[in-house]
Ligand SMILES: Cc1cc2nc3c(=O)[nH]c(=O)nc-3n(C[C@H](O)[C@H](O)[C@H](O)COP(=O)(O)OP(=O)(O)OC[C@H]3O[C@@H](n4cnc5c(N)ncnc54)[C@H](O)[C@@H]3O)c2cc1C
């Protein structure tokens with residue numbers, strides 16, 4: 184089934200009762216060429232590009248719950264590529280270019296909206312760092328502008344730029360091609376597109392063990408039995424450490440709660456995505472009208488998909504200082520995800536010491552924007568058995584060799 | 599918000615504390631003797647336990663002393679609090 188104006192018209196005549204399921208619900212086969220562990224956006228995108236770009240015929244995505252029920256559907260959907268260091272900028276810009284054609288490519292409206300991303304500067308030093316990042320972005324061919332306070336106000340009339348503000352705004356960086364997308368739609372769209380190319384998406388199938396013989400992976404034990412696999416890719420986000428431990432691997436990763444919340448729906452009032460590194464808050468408005476607000480990580484390790492209230496309070500108070508007119512908006516829902524954080528705030532994508540076992544994790548608080556790019560480079564890595572050139576700097580052993588890519592303070596904010 | 603019992607000050611709100619991550623990581627006595635992998639393991643690699651986890655906390659906005667906590671990373675239940683050098687009641691650290 185292809186989505187088009189005609190299919191919508193045809194289904195309207197039958198009162199939208201005859202749309203078929205977007206993907207099959209197959210029983211697991213006994214053997215696959217490639218098994219992907221984790222049916223989040225990254226795992227599904229990997230499967231899609233493996234089938235489409237790498238010509239792999241027999242692929243399964245194993246998901247312990249339902250697809251897209253993890254961080255895929257819990258993030259604040261910010262997409263941008265204005266990272267400081269070349270390695271990160273190149274990877275996230277590849278992803279940005281894939282976003283720009285994604286809805287057409289997978290025939291699914293992911294509601295990618297390039298409304299622009301503002302990263303606010305509150306001090307002179309913020310402005311100097313911003314100028315450096317804007318220049319670095321431009322040298323890498325990434326759109327970036329340095330704005331003063333008046334220009335910020337012109338884009339976001341509700342923002343308080345008075346010099347007496349609690350967090351005075353000196354200026355901002357602006358990436359016009361940044362924005363957001365519909366997070367569920369991205370997981371569903373990749374699932375549907377992968378399924379239509381023959382990928383088996385197997386939900387409620389938890390991987391409980393990884394079988395290795397003579398240093399080579401041979402398959403996985405699951406809640407639905409043993410499944411043979413010639414190659415296995417681990418894409419388990421918050422549970423990456425748990426899954427990697429099944430292969431005897433230890434990771435430079437810790438899992439933390441990360442929280443977000445949305446307000447009651449309002450008339451359009453926030454035009455772009457506004458982020459502030461210094462106060463660690465960020466806000467945008469969904470097409471439905473709710474304000475989408477994200478916090479920083481909780482300081483402790485946590486697999487509970489919830490965090491502490493003081494973290495939310497610490498986010499909302501500066502948001503209200505930046506946008507005083509929002510002070511009486513009521514919040515509708517609040518939740519948490521489990522984010523896999525690395526010491527240098529950059530992902531890990533590549534091979535492992537186990538032959539034919541591959542890893543993709545450590546996207547932490549900022550991997551939604553990378554969903555297509557991550558899938559793209561990981562698919563090539565699995566198919567060729569060696570890192571895609573864009574992924575090569577993000578090797579698992581960079582914390583041993585010392586070749587860290589320190590995006591912590593460097594990339595605008597952590598999302 | 600967690601309710602954490604400082605061994606010196608008693609139960610206080612989490613916002614008075616800072617979490618110092620995994621506990622009982624011992625600084626290598628002779629760093630020069632370590633391989634790069636061993637040094638990286640000490641500096642960057644963590645156990646990231648799903649379940650009961652030994653971690654260190656400091657009472658930043660109180661007595662400013664460090665101590666250890668056994669906390670479940672799924673339920674967040676705090677099972678034991680003990681001072682540096684002590685073993686938690688009824689168990690291994
Ligand atoms: C509150 C919040 C806000 C965020 N905001 C942003 C943002 O604005 N912009 C941005 O770029 N990023 C953001 N992120 C980060 C982003 O969501 C993640 O980096 C990204 O979603 C991770 O990749 P994924 O979608 O594949 O993860 P997930 O959707 O979590 O997928 C991992 C899957 O693996 C499955 N799994 C785990 N263990 C097993 C097993 N043993 N067997 C089978 N399956 C298993 C899980 O059930 C899960 O479905 C945010 C995250 C959170 C929590």
Ligand SMILES: [Zn+2]
Pocket residue numbers: 604605606607608657660661662663
């Ligand atoms: Zn104390």
